[in-house]
Amino acid sequence: MIYLDNAATTKVSEEVFAAMKPYFCEQYANPSAIYTFAGKSMKAVDEARKDVAGLIGAQPNEIYFTAGGSESDNWAVKAAAEAYRAKGRHIITSAIEHHAVLHTCQYLEKQGYEVTYVGVDEYGVIKLDELAAAVREDTVLITVMAANNEIGTIQPLKEIGEIAKKNGILFHTDAVQAYGHIPLDVDALGIDMLSGSGHKLYGPKGIGFLYIRKGVRIGAYVHGGAQERSRRAGTHNTPAIVGMGSAARLAAADLEENMKKQAALRDYLIRRVLDEIPYSRLNGHPADRLPGNASFCFRFIEGESLLILLDQKGICASSGSACTSGSLEPSHVLLAIGLPHETAHGSLRLTLSGETTKEELDVTVEELKKIVGRLRSMSPLYEDFCKSQEG
Amino acid sequence: MYSEKVMDHFNNPRNVGEIENPSGVGTVGNAKCGDIMRMYLDIDGDGIIRDVKFKTFGCGAAVATSSMATELVKGKSVWQALEVTNKAVMDALDGLPPVKVHCSLLAEEAIHAALWDYAEKNNITIEGLERPVDDIEEKIEEEY
Numbered sequence: 001m002i003y004l005d006n007a008a009t010t011k012v013s014e015e016v017f018a019a020m021k022p023y024f025c026e027q028y029a030n031p032s033a034i035y036t037f038a039g040k041s042m043k044a045v046d047e048a049r050k051d052v053a054g055l056i057g058a059q060p061n062e063i064y065f066t067a068g069g070s071e072s073d074n075w076a077v078k079a080a081a082e083a084y085r086a087k088g089r090h091i092i093t094s095a096i097e098h099h100a101v102l103h104t105c106q107y108l109e110k111q112g113y114e115v116t117y118v119g120v121d122e123y124g125v126i127k128l129d130e131l132a133a134a135v136r137e138d139t140v141l142i143t144v145m146a147a148n149n150e151i152g153t154i155q156p157l158k159e160i161g162e163i164a165k166k167n168g169i170l171f172h173t174d175a176v177q178a179y180g181h182i183p184l185d186v187d188a189l190g191i192d193m194l195s196g197s198g199h200k201l202y203g204p205k206g207i208g209f210l211y212i213r214k215g216v217r218i219g220a221y222v223h224g225g226a227q228e229r230s231r232r233a234g235t236h237n238t239p240a241i242v243g244m245g246s247a248a249r250l251a252a253a254d255l256e257e258n259m260k261k262q263a264a265l266r267d268y269l270i271r272r273v274l275d276e277i278p279y280s281r282l283n284g285h286p287a288d289r290l291p292g293n294a295s296f297c298f299r300f301i302e303g304e305s306l307l308i309l310l311d312q313k314g315i316c317a318s319s320g321s322a323c324t325s326g327s328l329e330p331s332h333v334l335l336a337i338g339l340p341h342e343t344a345h346g347s348l349r350l351t352l353s354g355e356t357t358k359e360e361l362d363v364t365v366e367e368l369k370k371i372v373g374r375l376r377s378m379s380p381l382y383e384d385f386c387k388s389q390e391g
Numbered sequence: 392m393y394s395e396k397v398m399d400h401f402n403n404p405r406n407v408g409e410i411e412n413p414s415g416v417g418t419v420g421n422a423k424c425g426d427i428m429r430m431y432l433d434i435d436g437d438g439i440i441r442d443v444k445f446k447t448f449g450c451g452a453a454v455a456t457s458s459m460a461t462e463l464v465k466g467k468s469v470w471q472a473l474e475v476t477n478k479a480v481m482d483a484l485d486g487l488p489p490v491k492v493h494c495s496l497l498a499e500e501a502i503h504a505a506l507w508d509y510a511e512k513n514n515i516t517i518e519g520l521e522r523p524v525d526d527i528e529e530k531i532e533e534e535y
Contacts, residue, residue, distance in 0.1 A: 301448065302425055302426075345422070377407075379448045383429075
């Protein structure tokens with residue numbers, strides 16, 4: 001099997017798994033309990049909190065553990081809207097957010113909030129002038145993702161943070177894809193809230209966090225306990241929290257080296273695909289993109305067919321095509337960067353891990369060439385295109 | 392998510408290709424929604440479909456329903472072909488996931504479009520055959 005869907009989830013690293021293991025059957029205490037046995041569990045949670053905070057230059061008491069990225073996004077956006085309701089009911093976001101932010105904004109619109117969806121350029125970079133122009137007296141939140149999950153484009157967070165700060169508006173970023181993959185510093189970037197997830201960086205699933213800058217007064221997300229400074233109740237998921245901390249520590253140790261290594265392989269893959277498969281294009285920014293993300297569109301074919309045939313060759317990949325999402329519309333991200341529908345339907349996302357090898361990418365490109373050729377041979381769009389070229 | 396029959400027809404689609412100077416050809420669907428089917432028919436003087444070919448841009452279900460539809464009409468008369476409904480195509484494939492039902496409608500519509508073209512070229516009327524809709528997805532939205 002060749003696994004190239006690391007933006008969907010990653011394998012838990014052996015080291016992370018080893019760190020988690022004692023917290024299931026041995027050190028199983030509820031960390032909030034009073035006895036010595038529980039104290040060790042609380043110490044482990046505190047250690048993890050330090051590691052998670054360290055990766056973004058935050059203080060440990062600004063980290064709130066959640067059940068994952070989607071929860072963190074929901075919390076940040078809903079609670080900020082509620083907390084600052086007296087100031088206004090306007091939120092600014094981008095057109096290419098993950099659905100955890102996009103659908104939360106749509107939910108708030110039904111509650112009487114107004115949302116401005118700022119557009120992006122052809123590479124998926126947010127239009128900063130549009131963003132600045134969208135700011136109003138009653139704007140309470142700017143939420144823009146750190147890096148896009150489909151096309152990998154990294155957003156100009158520092159510039160967005162400056163616009164937010166200048167206007168006294170909270171700035172939240174969904175960093176689920178970026179956390180642990182590129183350097184992020186909440187102070188340097190002017191970030192007030194940041195969502196992260198464990199399973200995108202070789203940690204376990206079902207654990208994430210929301211960074212909330214000290215002084216940002218948003219309310220609790222889950223009521224019913226004193227955990228997480230009474231803002232997110234519920235017994236600590238100790239093994240997962242320990243795993244998240246371990247994953248953050250490992251990511252911090254090799255961040256620069258991993259970025260370089262993965263980006264080199266990514267660029268090799270991109271070059272081969274663009275050189276060897278005609279009528280293909282790279283989606284997202286050529287340079288300012290996640291080190292492990294390669295996103296393509298192949299004209300005249302449809303993404304789901306491509307994925308099924310890749311799967312039959314043991315290659316796991318994903319697509320932003322309509323048929324994989326259960327709707328007839330192709331990905332909102334690909335449409336937002338200006339692709340026509342028929343091109344957007346033929347998308348393929350390959351996302352690398354630290355374990356991905358050049359050999360795996362070579363096999364993938366060879367299979368891809370055959371599959372794209374086969375699907376084009378049965379595509380009426382390709383038939384029409386070829387005839388138009390002849391004529 | 393797909394039945395074995397759907398996967399079989401996707402992996403080994405029957406009757407893929409084109410027919411030169413076909414008796415009738417029909418294209419349905421649109422790129423916006425991600426499915427386009429083109430059906431070619433070769434019909435003899437007795438109204439029997441001697442050969443049928445297809446080309447499809449679309450998902451696994453779109454390819455499989457096109458392939459199955461060609462099998463169901465090959466060797467049949469144009470009147471029998473008219474009776475090949477989207478349900479017949481689905482049943483022959485052991486069902487489709489609910490979100491893919493529109494692919495079977497597209498397959499039915501592709502046969503009808505090719506038959507319509509045949510009827511127009513030969514200046515005949517096939518009883519029960521309606522003019523194909525230009526935008527299949529609009530029709531589907533009305534029906535669901």
